[in-house]
Every structure is written in C-alpha cells, then in structure tokens.
Amino acid sequence: MKLDFSVAVHSILYLDAESPRKITSAELAKSLQLNPVMIRNILSVLHKQGYISGSVGKKGGYLLERDLADMNVGDLYDLTIPPILSYAKFTTGTSKGLTPNSDDPTDISGNIGETLNDLFTLADKDYRKFYHRFTMTDLKADMLNHGHFETLVN
Amino acid sequence: MKLDFSVAVHSILYLDAESPRKITSAELAKSLQLNPVMIRNILSVLHKQGYISGSVGKKGGYLLERDLADMNVGDLYDLTIPPILSYAKFTTGTSKGLTPNSDDPTDISGNIGETLNDLFTLADKDYRKFYHRFTMTDLKADMLNHGHFETLVN
Numbered sequence: 001m002k003l004d005f006s007v008a009v010h011s012i013l014y015l016d017a018e019s020p021r022k023i024t025s026a027e028l029a030k031s032l033q034l035n036p037v038m039i040r041n042i043l044s045v046l047h048k049q050g051y052i053s054g055s056v057g058k059k060g061g062y063l064l065e066r067d068l069a070d071m072n073v074g075d076l077y078d079l080t081i082p083p084i085l086s087y088a089k090f091t092t093g094t095s096k097g098l099t100p101n102s103d104d105p106t107d108i109s110g111n112i113g114e115t116l117n118d119l120f121t122l123a124d125k126d127y128r129k130f131y132h133r134f135t136m137t138d139l140k141a142d143m144l145n146h147g148h149f150e151t152l153v154n
Numbered sequence: 155m156k157l158d159f160s161v162a163v164h165s166i167l168y169l170d171a172e173s174p175r176k177i178t179s180a181e182l183a184k185s186l187q188l189n190p191v192m193i194r195n196i197l198s199v200l201h202k203q204g205y206i207s208g209s210v211g212k213k214g215g216y217l218l219e220r221d222l223a224d225m226n227v228g229d230l231y232d233l234t235i236p237p238i239l240s241y242a243k244f245t246t247g248t249s250k251g252l253t254p255n256s257d258d259p260t261d262i263s264g265n266i267g268e269t270l271n272d273l274f275t276l277a278d279k280d281y282r283k284f285y286h287r288f289t290m291t292d293l294k295a296d297m298l299n300h301g302h303f304e305t306l307v308n
Contacts, residue, residue: 002244002274010246010266017262031263032246073273090156092164092186108167108297109185115297116160119227119288122307127281134273143262143269153276 004080007032007042012071012136013143015052015064022061045079068140074132083124091116158234161186161196166225166290167297169206169218176215196234203233222294228286237278245270 010032015023025043029036043062046052051071054062093109104110134152142148164186169177179197183190197216200206205225208216247263258264288306296302 002241003246006244006246006266006270009270010262013262013266017260033248033263034246087156090160092157092160092188094187106171106298108164108171109187111297111300112160112164112167114300115293115303116163118296118300118303119285119293120156122303123281123284126284126307127277130277130280131273139269139273142272143265144260146265146268146272149269149272149276153280 002081004042005077007034007039008046008076008080009073009136009139011039011043011046011062012051012064012068012076013140015062016068016136016140019064022055022059022063024061028062042080049079068136071136072132073134073136073139074128074130076136077128077131083128084120087117087120088113090120156235158196159231161188161193162200162230162234163227163290163293165193165197165200165216166205166218166222166230167294169216170222170290170294173218176209176213176217178215182216199233205230222290225290226286227288227290227293228282228284230290231282231285237275237282241271241274242267244274 011028014028014031025036025040028039028043032039043052043054047054047062050065052062053065054060091113093112134149138149138152165182168182168185179190179194182193182197186193197206197208201208201216204219206216207219208214245267247266288303292303292306
C-alpha cells in the first residue's frame with residue numbers, strides 16, 4: 001500500500017531532522033498520526049535493509065544509518081510497495097482456469113486477461129523508474145520548498 | 155478504477171472483431187463476464203467521445219466509429235481512469251486544516267503531506283505517458299501474440 005511508503009519516508013525525514021537523538025516509535029507515531037504498531041512494522045523493514053539502527057529499552061530508539069543522499073526514493077518505493085503479481089481483479093473475460101479457448105488467439109474473452117496483465121505489469125515497471133530518479137535529499141528539499149520536485153521533472 | 159479501462163478496451167476489441175455486426179451490451183456482458191449496467195456506463199463514455207455509435211431498439215447495438223490505429227491506449231486510459239486529485243489517504247502527518255505549523259517548513263508533520271501529494275501526482279502523470287506509447291492496434295497484436303508488448307517496450 002502507498003501508505004507504507006509514506007510512513008518510511010516520513011520516518012526517515014524525522015530521524016534526519018532530530019539526529020543524533022534516538023527516536024522511539026511512540027514519538028514517530030505522534031508525528032505521523034498513525035498507530036505505533038504499523039510504524040514498527042515498516043521500521044523493521046528499514047532496519048533489516050540497513051537504513052536505520054534500533055535498540056530497545058529505556059534509552060532505546062531509532063537512528064539513521066545512511067545519509068539522505070545515499071537513499072534512493074525508488075529503492076524505498078520498491079521496498080515498501082511490492083509489485084502487484086496478478087491484475088486479475090482489474091481484467092475482464094474468463095479466468096485462465098475456465099478458458100478452453102485461450103489457445104485460440106481470436107477468442108478475445110480468453111486472451112485479453114493476459115494482454116492486460118502484461119500491459120499493467122510493464123506500466124508498473126516503468127512507473128517505478130520515476131521514483132528512482134530521486135534521492136531522499138530531493139524529497140527533503142521539496143518539503144522545505146514546495147514545487148522543487150516539479151522543477152526537477154520539467 | 156483500472157477495471158473501467160479494461161472494460162473499454164475489451165469492448166472495443168470485441169466490436170472490432172465482430173464488425174460490421176451490431177453488438178448489444180448483453181452480448182458484450184457475456185464476453186466480459188460483467189454486469190451489463192456497468193458495461194453500458196463505460197460504453198456511454200466511449201459513445202460521447204466518438205469511439206463508437208449506438209442505437210437502441212430491436213435491431214440496435216454498438217458499432218466501432220474509428221480504426222484501432224486511431225485509438226491511443228493512453229487516451230482511453232485518461233478517459234476511463236481520472237487522475238487522483240488528492241492522495242490524502244496515502245500520506246502521513248497532520249491534515250491541512252489541523253496544521254498551525256504548515257508555514258514552518260521544518261515541521262515535517264505539517265509539510266510532508268503536500269510533498270508526497272506532489273510526488274504521487276507527478277508520478278501518475280509520468281505513468282500515463284507509458285500508455286500513450288501504444289494504440290489499440292498494439293493491444294490487438296499482443297492479444298494475438300502474447301509478448302508483443304514486451305518487444306515494443308524493450
């Protein structure tokens with residue numbers, strides 16, 4: 001879900017702004033206005049991938065482990081939003097299991113599902129490339145100066 | 155919804171395959187395996203934009219009004235899937251009405267929503283460009299020969 005990406009990005013910017021102070025998930029939850037459990041799930045992914053370090057206990061909390069310039073926005077997008085493996089819900093015609101005629105290429109109902117699935121998959125791949133054009137430094141810059149992204153793109 | 159696009163594309167290919175026979179929405183519903191009402195809503199959009207003509211009554215039905223080569227897949231995508239105007243559901247931090255600090259650019263919670271909204275909007279714009287690279291002739295070709303899209307893209 002797109003929200004997972006937003007949580008990751010917001011958390012990273014918050015840790016960056018408060019660095020080198022250790023930040024708890026409770027404090028992040030307040031800034032993100034979201035449930036701490038949800039945030040911890042995303043932080044655990046960021047932790048595993050070496051974006052942040054974390055410790056528990058009284059003086060525990062999270063710290064950033066990389067510079068914003070070394071964090072690609074597309075990498076974070078791919079990490080938090082897995083590609084949709086099947087677009088079955090968004091295609092028409094008979095499902096694969098029910099198509100005796102999918103071997104007949106002129107049978108639209110039996111073949112359009114695969115074509116649309118391929119089109120959507122290629123479009124999603126292309127979509128992700130857009131996010132890979134930016135680092136977290138760009139995202140921070142846009143936050144300090146709204147409209148910055150637009151100038152980068154055009 | 156992506157499904158609306160699939161309905162439009164499937165209907166057009168079906169009318170093309172059966173041309174010049176007039177096709178009723180009931181017949182299309184059978185091929186699409188969807189409710190005729192939903193299909194009629196999309197057909198009405200295609201009709202207004204001059205993609206198809208339609209007549210009611212005993213000998214009524216729909217006919218294609220343009221060649222597949224003159225139908226851009228991106229135009230059909232834009233027609234059936236309006237851009238998301240607000241990504242509020244997918245962003246974190248305080249909503250606009252609740253942010254006395256959104257004037258302070260260092261307030262992450264008050265500013266990240268706008269930045270993420272801008273990023274997603276630009277990404278969606280870019281995403282649509284992908285579909286504009288194809289015509290309905292390409293879509294038909296992929297259906298007759300799965301993998302065709304992949305060769306066009308790479």
